[in-house]
Amino acid sequence: MASIAIEVPVDASVGAVRELVRIAMENVALKRQMTQLEAEAHRRHRQFRELNRIGIALSAEKDIDRLQSFILTTMRQLTHADGASLWLKMEVDGIPKLFLASSQNHSLDKNTYQAFTVPVDEKSVVGYTVSVGKSQIYDDAYNPPPGKPVGGKSFDAQFGYRTKSMLTVPMRDYHNDVVGAVQLINAKRRFETRLAIDNVETEVVSFQPDDVEMIESIASQAAVALDNKSLLDSIQALFDGFVQASVTAIEQRDPSTAGHSGRVEGLTTRLAREITEIATGKFANVTLTEDQFKELRYACLLHDFGKVGVREHILIKAKKLVPGRLEVIQARFEFIERSVQVKYATEKLEAMKSGRNGSTIEEIDRRLEAELEQLNEWVKSIAAANEPTVMPEDKASMLEFLSRQTYFDIGGNAHPMLEPQEFRFLSIRKGTLDPQERLEMESHVTHSFHFLTKIPWTPVMKSIPEIAYGHHEKLDGSGYPRGLTGDQIPLQARMMTISDIYDALTAQDRPYKRAVPPSTALDILHEEAAQGKLDRDLLDIFVAKKIYLPAAAR
Ligand SMILES: [Fe+2]
Ligand SMILES: [Fe+2]
Known part of the structure; x- marks a missing residue:
């Protein structure tokens, strides 16, 4: 109550006293107005600071669940609301629906969240709020303003609760499109009070018109934060998909x-x-x-x-020689084998012609046998050397020996039994790759x-x-x-x-x-x-x- 002291001169006329009182009254009214304005400025300043803090916190939170529960908790604290829920619009088969993204209730011990959608229509309070794009204040959810849907009944029946006062605000993104809604229920005299059916009437109060502006502002900040977050999530998913595709590409080769x-x-x-x-x-x-x-x-x-x-x-080299090369070497040794057989057949023919039979022929056969066996041995060793195992010393020297051996083609030209390139690959000591x-x-x-x-x-x-x-x-x-x-x-x-x-x-x-x-x-x-x-x-x-x-x- 504003007070003011007036000092009236003893010789003042009645008119002057009246005028003095009138001015004093005016001063009292002005002083009261000033106090109110100061309080309002103070409240606005606090609100502004609070909104700022919330804005920063909203953009800093990276986890979507924590972000949603931060939004609801903050709104409940600011309005002393007992419960809160966050609804996001999405299209199901081309039809817009609101799905319950997060919910909180101070008085109910059990988790009130359930995967739930409501149509964007005038049958539910959130549906209505999103349809008309305007905040709704109900003093009693069971007795809504004329023409508006009743709220809270099915929730209350399920959880043994009584929804009374209710504030539902649309969430708008930066295109000003409504992307969801936030619903606060049961504003209380004291935030800490736990509600039961019997204290609802005494403890629950109405949401204030002042609350609406503030909650609308936070709801829109929240919409932007959620939008950013889902954008970030989709960028992340896109990138993860790209990484996964890259990994598949490497491993498919x-x-x-x-x-x-x-x-x-x-x-x-x-x-x-x-x-x-x-x-x-x-x-x-x-x-x-x-x-x-x-x-x-x-x-x-x-x-x-x-x-x-x-x-x-x-990348996938399984043997020391390039694919097909071992077969080339094997064919070469088959040719050498044939040449050796021809050589000994000629020698036998010559011996027979000159009348040398019996022991001479046997001796030629023995030499043929020994030479064929040797060739066979070499081919086997080459195949073994082609495997990606660590090569023993004796095999290495055998390869070197073969690279210095020659055979003659049909034209009578000399060639090495192992070509320098083949020798180089077969001599790889470990694994299958040359330097x-x-x-x-x-x-x-x-x-x-x-x-x-x-x-x-x-x-x-x-x-x-x-x-x-x-x-x-x-x-x-x-x-x-x-x-x-x-x-x-x-x-x-x-x-x-x-x-x-x-x-x-x-x-x-x-x-x-x-x-x-x-x-x-x-x-x-x-x-x-x-x-x-x-x-x-x-x-x-x-x-x-x-x-x-x-x-x-x-
Ligand atoms: Fe590697
Ligand atoms: Fe690796």
Whole structure:
């Protein structure tokens, strides 16, 4: 109550006193008005600050469920509403419907959410609000303003509740289109009050016209935030689809590596989770953020993408010789065999002509037999040398011997039994690739790197190319393509190297090598760690936490 003091001079006339009182009254009214305006300005300022805070929080929240529940909780706090629900418009078979996206109720213990849709029509309060695009205030949902739908009854019947006051506002996106609605129910005197059927009448109050403007404003901010979020989600889904398609493209070129990228991703992510959780020792301070996990996932999925730049015959080369070459060599030896038979048949004929029979012929047959056996032996050895196993010393020298042996074609021209190219491939000591082919195979890492640097990663994922680039590097510098050492190799790449080797060893047979059992694979990894090639601490965790086993067996 505004008060004002007036001092009346003792000799004042009645008229003057009256005038004085009138002015004093006016002052009182002005003072009251000023107080009200000040309070209003203060309230507006607080509201503005609150809306600002909410706006920032809305745009910062990345998780759609948390975003929706933040929207409802905030609106309930601001209006003291007991319950709230969020409805989003979507088309089902071309017909617009509103589906319940999220709901809250302070007084009901059970979860009131259920997958639920209502038509956009005048039969329900949310449907009506969206149809007319205007906020609806009900003092009693059971006794709506004339011509408007009743609210809350089926919900109340299901949950033993009484919906009384109700505020339903449309949500508009930045095109000003109605994209959904928010419904608040039962505004209370005190926010903390839990409602029961018997205290609804005393505790529930009406929503205020002031609330409408504010809730409408938040609802529209929320619509934009949800729209942004679903846009982000669809970009994410689009990108994931693209990554998945890329992985399929890589793995289709070499079917024996199917699933490799996904398994490397699984193993590496599990290892990284363990490292993040470890609170002591070398990795105590290593904590990967969720963004870094995402970064690591993509790096793993795409680490071998560069294989698209490796020619197929190298990628899937199963034997040391190029396909068809062994058959050429075998045909050549058949020809040599025929030549040898002709040579000995001629010799026998000559012997018979000159009357030498019996022991001479037998001796010629023995020599023929021995020479054919020798040829046969060589052909078998060549076929064995063509296999991708480590070559023993004696086989290597036999190949060298053959490359220096000659035979004569029908024209009488001399040729080596093994051509220099054939000798070179067959002499590969390990695997199936000669040094040049190996370099091309190894170039997949550089291809991966160049490919990945072309993608405009967001700042939080900028390390993806570098992580993938390091997946064949070894701590002692013996890896490729850059021969990095120790800390030059990112920790994430070191984790991936362990997973990559483990999976390459244990995955199904590949044309160029057989799968080994997990225990053998771990032995090989330990050996490499002992040689200073792999991070021993990471490997210890990989083994101790049984990262390599399927979840059920850990
Ligand atoms: Fe690789
Ligand atoms: Fe790989």
